[in-house]
Amino acid sequence: MDADTTTHRYEQLADLIVRMIDNGTLAPGVRLPSVRAIGAQYGISISTVLQGYRLLEDRGILVARPQSGFYVAATQGGTLALPSTSRLRSKASTVSISGAVAALLEHASNSALVPLGCAVPDAALLRSHRLDLALARAARQHGAHYNVYGAPRGELRLRREIARRAMRIGHALSPDDVVITSGCTEAVTLALSSVAKPGDTIAVESPTYFGLLHTLEMLDLKALELPTDPTRGVHVDALARLLDTEPVAACMLSSSFSNPLGSLMPEAQKRELLALLARHAVPLIEDDVYGDIHFMRERPRPFIALDGGANTIYCSSFSKSLAPGYRIGWIAPGAFAQQVMDRKLAFSLCSPVLPQVALADYLASGAYDAHMRRLRRLLEENLLRLTRTIEASFPAGTRVSRPAGGFALWVELPKGFDSRALFDEALEHGICFAPGDVFSASRRFRNCLRLSAGSTWSERIDKGVRRLGELARTQRTEDRGTLAVK
Known part of the structure; x- marks a missing residue:
């Protein structure tokens, strides 16, 4: 900072940050150092730093995130609007989606296609070699010992590590409160079958995960789709x-x-x-698989960690954050413990022992926290790149979500678009995504799609997204031409 100039120090700081953005030192989406750190580095007061940051925020150059800090704006200028809030469905829908889900998963697992369809981070991002080494070591040293049926609740050491981590977010768990499952899918299946019988209705977000809809179908349960805001979730009043x-x-x-x-x-x-749910004696099942993938200073607390969460069943897994192939999830069933255990014994008896032992060793080493800090940074950068590419290549009027965690974007094209037709055409061009209608029991959201940012960003992915935007623009032009002829 130049003390001799007539320019205010907060303006000098703002100019410095702008130069660093212009020369690429500070990329879009990067978090700036804290106000305290900048003040100490340049010998200026916290209020001066804050004034400089606020000046750039007013110009649209920085974005402030509550309880997180200041970030370089993803784009300099206007951003796409958020997707529309879904409409209320007054009646429950019978779910019939299994065929569409099976076909989508088949395409999503095809490595020859540009991977925008599957919401699982790829191996290059996860870099779980330390976990694999722990697995190999456990197999080499004690393989025969672990080649047995395990305890139905799962390995005690793993349940203890999960309980310890829950304490960090205000969720008081003991190891005996936890049951290890085959991913979050088994956890959700155990929960649903414990609280509902065939023909019952389950209230869900809209849009919601198609895997949940498939589970509802297999359990012969109906889905009641709730209006859901793209940033704040379900409308409680509805x-x-x-x-x-x-x-x-x-x-x-x-x-x-x-x-x-x-x-x-x-x-x-x-x-x-x-x-509200307590007044109506309606249990809540919560899925927390993305909670660790947050871009904020503090991890969001789940429902079960809050007052009133006693009638809540908590489900989660490590499939999105560390090891999709290990298929390790867990459930904290609370008041429904006996019902869940009865079904666990009937469905799978127990979960494989060796992967649990390896994961317990990995968590105890402290490696998971360092891994998550790196993964969160990479996935946030991926989402920003994906958003910018959508803004540059998709049709006018496109809307896109702005999540503060996870690694998927919900893209809403203008009314009249057919993402199912776009999906079929994209496959012919070597691109896979998830069409919007599989996220609804009533097969709504035909003009929407989900894009995954779970793969290492590359020229191939960038070109794939741009090509997808071109295909969408072409569909729009053809639709308008058809209407003109009519």
């Missing part, structure tokens, strides 16, 4: 009106960064929802 008129066996929601919207319900709204 749920309140429905509970006064419709019988609901349970409510199934994401804890944080829902799939596919990426919405995060504010904590006050979570408490309001818990109080």
